[in-house]
Amino acid sequence: MNGCICCTVRGDLVVALKKLYSKISQFDAVIIETTGLADPAPVAQTFFVDDQVPEMYTLDGIITVADAKHIISRLDDEKPQGVENEAAEQVAFADRILLNKIDLVEEAELAPIEERLKALNPTAQIFRCEKSRVDPTNLIGINAFSLEKTLQMDPEFLNTDAEHEHDPTVSSISTKFEGFLNVRQLDIWIDEIIRTMGANLFRYKGVLSVAGKKNKYVFQGVGMLFSGGFVDAEWAEGEKRECCFVFIGKNLDKTVLLEGFMDCKCSEELRFKIGDSVVVRTGMHTYAAAHIIKLWDDANAYRVQLQDEEKTQMFVPIDEEDFVKVPKKADGGNADAAWDD
Known part of the structure; x- marks a missing residue:
């Protein structure tokens, strides 16, 4: 009921399936997506341990997506005694x-990766793909799940009283806020997170409302691989604009992640207006006098024109003192004089 299907045979999943059944006369199938860290066995049990569900549904097959770049390291993760390796469980149960x-x-x-997967599950068909592009006919309506095969692999499959333990070092954090985010500040923060936590990040993703842009920004990552960009979908007129993210990983510093994300929050209202004289950061420790010529240009807070001979234009990504500030009054009263840092 909280929108998350993990790895426990829970009454709410059974209730949801029963309620759904009366509404699906026009459906071809029901697809259930668990969390990325779920043990698939208890979810599959749902279709066999209730009296009514087996009469309403047939478990067609279990599909597992394996990340070619990271699957071997996930299979090799050292777990405390008695703790399951979810990656191995997902591969073993896959059709x-x-x-x-x-x-x-x-x-x-x-080839070596496939050999490792086949060692865990010799009967599952493996499809190589990019961005999960596979002909749906290979995944839906396949009648691939076999209770007999599953019981041979796991004789305790139908024992709903059996307990399984997750790695306590693996957790997730998610949050959201209403308003706007500075995507340039996000880029800086993500770079830092990848550098310091990348090895322990299993999955992270978010949908963002970026200041100065109508299009939604979507990002996702695995480990040190990150991708993000604006999508075609725009924030509709009157739609509540909000930013949300989720991080899943090992030994996560939740305080650092939460505070770092919230630090990217901003307002579309800027401190300066077009025509204002400012001092902008042009290097690690250098600043120069400039004039504001545009607000929110390509998700940057400002576009400015430097007061040099070439009249150079540049972006100011973030509306903070480290990037742009009010000029100091020089002895001669020149308000355009640059800060001497």
């Missing part, structure tokens, strides 16, 4: 495996 992101590894690496 189809999408070996995704093959463009991020060398061709010669793919």
Whole structure:
């Protein structure tokens, strides 16, 4: 009921399936997406342990997406005694495996990766792909799940009283706020997060309302691989603009992640207006006099024109003192004089 299906046979999933059944006469299938760290076995149990659900639904197949660049390291993760390796569980229970992101590894690496996956699950079909592009006919309506095969692999599959333990060092954090975010400040923060936490980041993603832009900004990443950009979808007139993110990983410093994301929050109202004289940062420790010539230009807070012979134009990404400030009054009263830092 909280929108998340993890790895426990819960009454709310059964209730949801039963309610859905009365509404799906026009549906071809129901697709259930669990969390990335779920053990698939208890979710699959849902289709067998209730009296009514098996009469309403047939479990067609279990699909697992394996990240070609990271799957081996995830399978090799050392877990405390008694703690399950979710990546290994997902591969073992799969009827189809999408070996995704093959463009991020060398061709010669793919065969050994597939051998490792087949060692865990010799019967699952493996499809190499990029961005999970696979013909849907290979994934839906395949009648691939076999209870008999599953019980051979896991005799305790139908034992709903059995307990399984997750790695306590793996957790997630998510938050959202209403308003706007400075995407240039986000870029700086993400670079820092990747550098300091990248090895422990399993998955992170977000949808953002960027100041000065009508289009929504979507980012996602795995480990030290990050991608983000504006999508075609725009914020509709009257739609509540908000920013949200989720990070999943190991030994996460939740305070650092939360505070860092919130530090990217900004207002579309800027301190300066077009025509104002300012001093802008042009290097690590250098500043120069300039005039504001445009507000919110390509998601940058300002475009300015320097007061040099070439009348150079440049972006000021963030509306903060470190990047742009009011000129000091020089002895002669020249308000355009640059700060002497």
